[in-house]
Amino acid sequence: xxxxxxxxxxxxxxxxxxxxxxxxxxxxxxxxxxxxxxxxxxxxxxxxxxxxxxxxxxxxxxxxxxxxxxxxxxxxxxxxxxxxxxxxxxxxxxxxxxxxxxxxxxxxxxxxxxxxxxxxxxxxxxxxxxxxxxxxxxxxxxxxxxxxxxxxxxxxxxxxxxxxxxxxxxxxxxxxxxxxx
Amino acid sequence: xxxxxxxxxxxxxxxxxxxxxxxxxxxxxxxxxxxxxxxxxxxxxxxxxxxxxxxxxxxxxxxxxxxxxxxxxxxxxxxxxxxxxxxxxxxxxxxxxxxxxxxxxxxxxxxxxxxxxxxxxxxxxxxxxxxxxxxxxxxxxxxxxxxxxxxxxxxxxxxxxxxxxxxxxxxxxxxxxxxxxxxxxxxxxxxxxxxxxxxxxxxxxxxxxxxxxxxxxxxxxxxxxxxxxxxxxxxxxxxxxxxxxxxxxxxxxxxxxxxxxxxxxxxxxxxxxxxxxxxxxxxxxxxxxxxxxxxxxxxxxxxxxxxxxxxxxxxxxxxxxxxxxxxxxxxxxxxxxxxxxxxxxxxxxxxxxxxxxxxxxxxxxxxxxxxxxxxxxxxxxxxxxxxxxxxxxxxxxxxxxxxxxxxxxxxxxxxxxxxxxxxxxxxxxxxxxxxxxxxxxxxxxxxxxxxxxxxxxxxxxxxxxxxxxxxxxxxxxxxxxxxxxxxxx
Numbered sequence: 001x002x003x004x005x006x007x008x009x010x011x012x013x014x015x016x017x018x019x020x021x022x023x024x025x026x027x028x029x030x031x032x033x034x035x036x037x038x039x040x041x042x043x044x045x046x047x048x049x050x051x052x053x054x055x056x057x058x059x060x061x062x063x064x065x066x067x068x069x070x071x072x073x074x075x076x077x078x079x080x081x082x083x084x085x086x087x088x089x090x091x092x093x094x095x096x097x098x099x100x101x102x103x104x105x106x107x108x109x110x111x112x113x114x115x116x117x118x119x120x121x122x123x124x125x126x127x128x129x130x131x132x133x134x135x136x137x138x139x140x141x142x143x144x145x146x147x148x149x150x151x152x153x154x155x156x157x158x159x160x161x162x163x164x165x166x167x168x169x170x171x172x173x174x175x176x177x178x179x180x181x
Numbered sequence: 182x183x184x185x186x187x188x189x190x191x192x193x194x195x196x197x198x199x200x201x202x203x204x205x206x207x208x209x210x211x212x213x214x215x216x217x218x219x220x221x222x223x224x225x226x227x228x229x230x231x232x233x234x235x236x237x238x239x240x241x242x243x244x245x246x247x248x249x250x251x252x253x254x255x256x257x258x259x260x261x262x263x264x265x266x267x268x269x270x271x272x273x274x275x276x277x278x279x280x281x282x283x284x285x286x287x288x289x290x291x292x293x294x295x296x297x298x299x300x301x302x303x304x305x306x307x308x309x310x311x312x313x314x315x316x317x318x319x320x321x322x323x324x325x326x327x328x329x330x331x332x333x334x335x336x337x338x339x340x341x342x343x344x345x346x347x348x349x350x351x352x353x354x355x356x357x358x359x360x361x362x363x364x365x366x367x368x369x370x371x372x373x374x375x376x377x378x379x380x381x382x383x384x385x386x387x388x389x390x391x392x393x394x395x396x397x398x399x400x401x402x403x404x405x406x407x408x409x410x411x412x413x414x415x416x417x418x419x420x421x422x423x424x425x426x427x428x429x430x431x432x433x434x435x436x437x438x439x440x441x442x443x444x445x446x447x448x449x450x451x452x453x454x455x456x457x458x459x460x461x462x463x464x465x466x467x468x469x470x471x472x473x474x475x476x477x478x479x480x481x482x483x484x485x486x487x488x489x490x491x492x493x494x495x496x497x498x499x500x501x502x503x504x505x506x507x508x509x510x511x512x513x514x515x516x517x518x519x520x521x522x523x524x525x526x527x528x529x530x531x532x533x534x535x536x537x538x539x540x541x542x543x544x545x546x547x548x549x550x551x552x553x554x555x556x557x558x559x560x561x562x563x564x565x566x567x568x569x570x571x572x573x574x575x576x577x578x579x580x581x582x583x584x585x586x587x588x589x590x591x592x593x594x595x596x597x598x599x600x601x602x603x604x605x606x607x608x609x610x611x612x613x614x615x616x617x618x619x620x621x622x623x624x625x626x627x628x629x630x631x632x633x634x635x636x637x638x639x640x641x642x643x644x645x646x647x648x649x650x651x652x653x654x655x656x657x658x659x660x661x662x663x664x665x666x667x668x669x670x
Contacts, residue, residue, distance in 0.1 A: 032225065032240045061240065062344050065287055069330055120311055125322045146225035 022075040024130075025050075025165060027059040028067070029082060034147045035090075035140035035154045038161075039080040042138070045162035046080075055169060068118040068127075077130040078165055079115075082154075083137035090141035091157035093164065098133050134168065136161055198653070199604055199626070205657045207614035212605040215456050226587045231260055231558060231578050234587070235349040238574065241591070246345050247280040247336065248567035248592065249574070251422065254349025256574040259441070260561025260582070261351040261554035268547040269353035272339055274422040275366070275539040276346065277565070279335035281421055281532035282328065282373050284568045285484075285525050288634055289380060290325045293522045296628055297388045301397075302621045317383070328376045331369040335536075338362050353551030363546050370537035374498070377530030381502055384526055389509065398519040399510070402610040403629060406431035406473045406516045407599050408463060408480035411487030412566045413438075418495040419487050419531065421566040427490045428463065430475050433514045437465070441562040444573050448590065451598075460598040461590060471602050479602070482570030482595035483633060485524040489514035494527070496534035502527045518603055521632035525568075558582040567592035569634055593635045603629040618654060618663045 027043025030036040040059045047057035060070055071077045083094065098116050115135075122129040138161060141151045149155070200213040219241075226237060235253040239246035251273060258265055265273070295308045298316055306312075314322035333343050339358060340346025348354045358366070388394045397403065413427045414420040427438045428447070439447050450459040451468040462468045462478035469477045480486070494500040506523055507513050515524075539545060562575045570592030577586040593600075607629035611622050654663045 030240055032237065033219070060344070061246070065291065065326075065329060066333075066344060069326070069333065117309065117311065121314070121322070124311060124314060125319060125326060127326070144219050146219065146221045 023052075023055045023077070023169065024071060024074040025055060025057045025078045025080070025169070026070060027057075027080045028061075028063070029059075030061055031059075032146055032148055034142040034145045035138075035150045036082055036143040037148070038082050038138045038140065038150055038154050038158060041150065042080045042136070042158050042161040042165070045158060046165050049162065049166060050169070052169060064114070064118055065121075067115060068122050071130055071133070072122065073128045074130045075132075077133045078168065079133065079135045080161060080165065081135060081137050082140040082143060084140055084143065088139040090139055090151060090153035092139040093157055093161055094135075094137045094139070095164075096135040096137060098135070100135075136165060199608075199630075201608050201612065201654045202659075203612070203654060203656050203662065207612070207616075209605075209609045209612050210657070212601070212608050213455055214601045214604055215458075222589070223587055226584050229584050231257060231561075231576055231582045231584055232351070234574070234576060234584070236345075236347060238589070239345050241589075245280075245284060245567050245569065245592070247277065247340070248565055248572050250340075250346050250349055251277055252563045252565045252567075252572045252574040254351070255423075255441075255563030255565065256561040256576050257349070257351035257563070258561070259563060260558045260576055260578060262556035262558075263352035263552050263554035265353045266547075266549050266552055268357070268544045269550045269552075270423070271539050271542055271545055272354050272358065272550065273349065275536060275545065276336055276339040276348070277422050278532045278536040278539065279332040279339075279366075279369075281568060282377075282529060282536065283332045283336075285529040285532065286325060286328050286376070286380075288568070289522065289525060289529070292631055292634060293525070294383075294387075296624070296631070297384075297391075297394060297522075301624055301628060305620065305624075308624070321379075321383075324376055324379070328373060332373065335366050335369060338366070350551060351554050355550075357548045357550045358546055360546055363540060367537065367540040370533060370540050373533035374530070374537055377526070377533045378498065380529060381526050384523060388523075398517050402607055403518045403603070404516050405481070405518055405599055405603055405606070406475075407477070407602075408436060408466075409486035409489035409514055410480050410482040410571050410595065411490035412564065412571060413491050414495060416495075417492040419491040419493075419528070419566075420495070421528075421532070423565075426564060426571060428480060429490050429514060431473065431514065431516060432475060433489070433512075436463070441564040441573070444562060444564070444575070444590075448573075458597050459594065460601075461595050462598065471598060471605070473599075473602065479598045480595070481599045482592065483521050483524070484528050484568070485515060485518075485521040485632075486570075487566060488524045488527065494531050496531050496538065498534055499527055499531035502530060518629060518632050569593050570595040593633070596633045596635065600630065600633045600635060603633070612654070 025043055025046050027040040029039040031040050043057055043059050050057060058070065062070065098119050119129065119133065138154060138157050141153055198215045202210045204210045222241065229237065234257065235250045238249040238253045241249055254273065290313065291310050294313050295310065298313045299308045336346060337343035339348065341348045341356060348356055408428050408430055410426060410428050412420050412424045414424045417427065425438050425440055428436045430436050437447055447464055448461050449464040450461050452459055463480055466478035473479060488503060494503045506527060507515065510517060510520055557580045558578045560577045562573065564571060564573050572592050573590040575588040576584055578584055604626060607626045611625050612618065653661060656662050
């Protein structure tokens with residue numbers, strides 16, 4: 001059974017009422033800023049198809065430190081977000097690790113902090129940080145026009161991301177199952 | 182799907198741009214400042230029910246959604262001709278105070294403190310929050326995280342949802358709080374007051390006791406004599422949630438004081454051909470260009486401006502700090518841009534004290550949280566102080582309450598002209614003939630930008646989750662001489 005709740009730093013959808021929610025799928029973005037909504041839409045897609053009591057799905061429009069607060073306490077976090085790269089093809093999906101952002105660590109940000117710095121900060125403060133963070137980023141075409149719809153290229157990529165995230169979760173579940181006890 | 186290992190930051194577009202053109206002798210000829218444009222918000226709102234505006238407008242900004250939610254809710258009160266109940270008003274201000282505690286904490290520790298704790302010329306690898314915590318101690322880092330977390334709990338509890346509240350309704354709020362919740366809020370408020378005091382002590386120890394920093398604050402490079410804007414209560418004290426907008430001149434004298442409905446009589450917007458940004462100015466003085474002084478309509482709406490525009494703070498500890506700041510910096514008004522960081526910490530302490538006061542208010546747990554509107558909607562204006570400046574929401578609807586027109590002047594927008602002027606002045610003072618253009622120089626120019634914490638494009642959350650800044654310098658022939666960046670390469 002899927003039910004909605006408002007809790008923590010996030011807007012959550014929980015699957016069942018399992019006591020332990022160790023994995024978090026987090027859609028990040030702005031739901032009314034065209035392609036910037038792709039991460040949130042993909043997270044909603046994952047939530048609809050997911051049937052695993054140990055996985056929470058959430059969405060947030062926060063960044064920086066708020067993002068850090070959202071992921072504290074989970075063993076594993078999958079973040080779905082958008083990205084813009086020079087020459088990138090709209091709808092292209094990338095799988096990344098936080099280390100891919102590491103070169104940004106040394107830059108002081110004109111506004112808040114980036115994901116990698118947030119994770120480093122959490123470790124430094126001995127917070128219960130996830131052991132693994134994976135980021136699925138969708139190449140966005142338009143993140144500056146107010147609209148509830150993504151561009152067609154990005155809209156088409158969302159089911160692919162949903163499928164990939166579900167596969168990733170399934171793989172993880174299988175691995176855990178096969179672990180010798 | 183392609184697996185890549187890239188630094189996406191190197192490829193991010195749409196960042197903040199400062200472009201500096203030099204003369205033949207290497208001095209600064211001109212400076213331009215641009216940030217990405219977000220399009221079509223007014224169109225997006227047209228045809229929607231006005232009651233949706235507190236939910237929609239808070240999506241404009243990823244940093245201060247609570248401010249938009251509150252300005253929109255107040256605009257709805259005005260639109261539907263209904264006064265909120267006393268308890269509703271207090272609950273709104275309570276949530277808003279908690280929000281200020283989180284926002285000002287974030288700004289000071291993440292953004293401002295590295296320049297002072299680590300030093301403006303420290304290597305960028307150390308000049309960040311990680312460096313600050315390594316130097317000042319893990320305990321402080323934990324306090325920063327904890328203060329934010331606890332106050333976010335208040336926002337969630339009172340506002341119905343964290344970060345993006347959903348409790349503002351015309352005439353009140355959607356939910357009362359219980360005695361149990363009140364007690365917890367009071368406890369958090371007490372801790373937040375202590376945290377505010379601690380932060381001001383840190384500022385005192387690290388910044389004010391360091392002569393080099395004090396000299397930098399007082400330097401002409403970081404001085405701007407513009408008008409100051411801020412919301413004040415009936416006794417002309419700083420208020421974030423309600424009151425009239427007061428404007429005082431660079432000489433400290435009151436220039437005007439207006440109610441939200443009168444904002445168009447006082448504020449107009451100037452357009453420049455080189456940017457889509459509009460530059461608000463004081464209508465009765467007029468646009469005289471990017472110049473400061475009493476004869477220019479340029480004004481600032483920052484934490485420092487709010488303190489300058491007011492006669493004091495409404496809480497005792499903040500008032501004492503307010504007096505200390507003005508006696509240290511030579512009286513009112515203070516026109517030193519870098520003193521904005523100090524003003525922000527005084528506001529942090531005020532917000533925490535106000536939170537504590539409201540948590541102890543006998544009415545705060547009353548179930549009387551809403552007056553139901555009965556009049557036909559037509560037009561409404563709501564103004565609050567967002568952390569980054571006076572925030573105005575103005576809606577016009579048909580008689581069913583469907584939006585026909587909406588106009589917003591967001592916090593940062595007020596500061597575009599003075600921000601641009603501050604950057605230009607810093608660039609002109611630091612880039613001189615024969616001076617080597619270095620990373621340290623870029624940081625000095627950024628230090629003129631940082632007190633304003635402009636959030637023009639923060640509605641976008643695309644990775645890497647920060648607004649990069651790029652400074653490009655061209656010689657007199659238009660050749661690119663140097664490109665220095667934050668968050669880009």
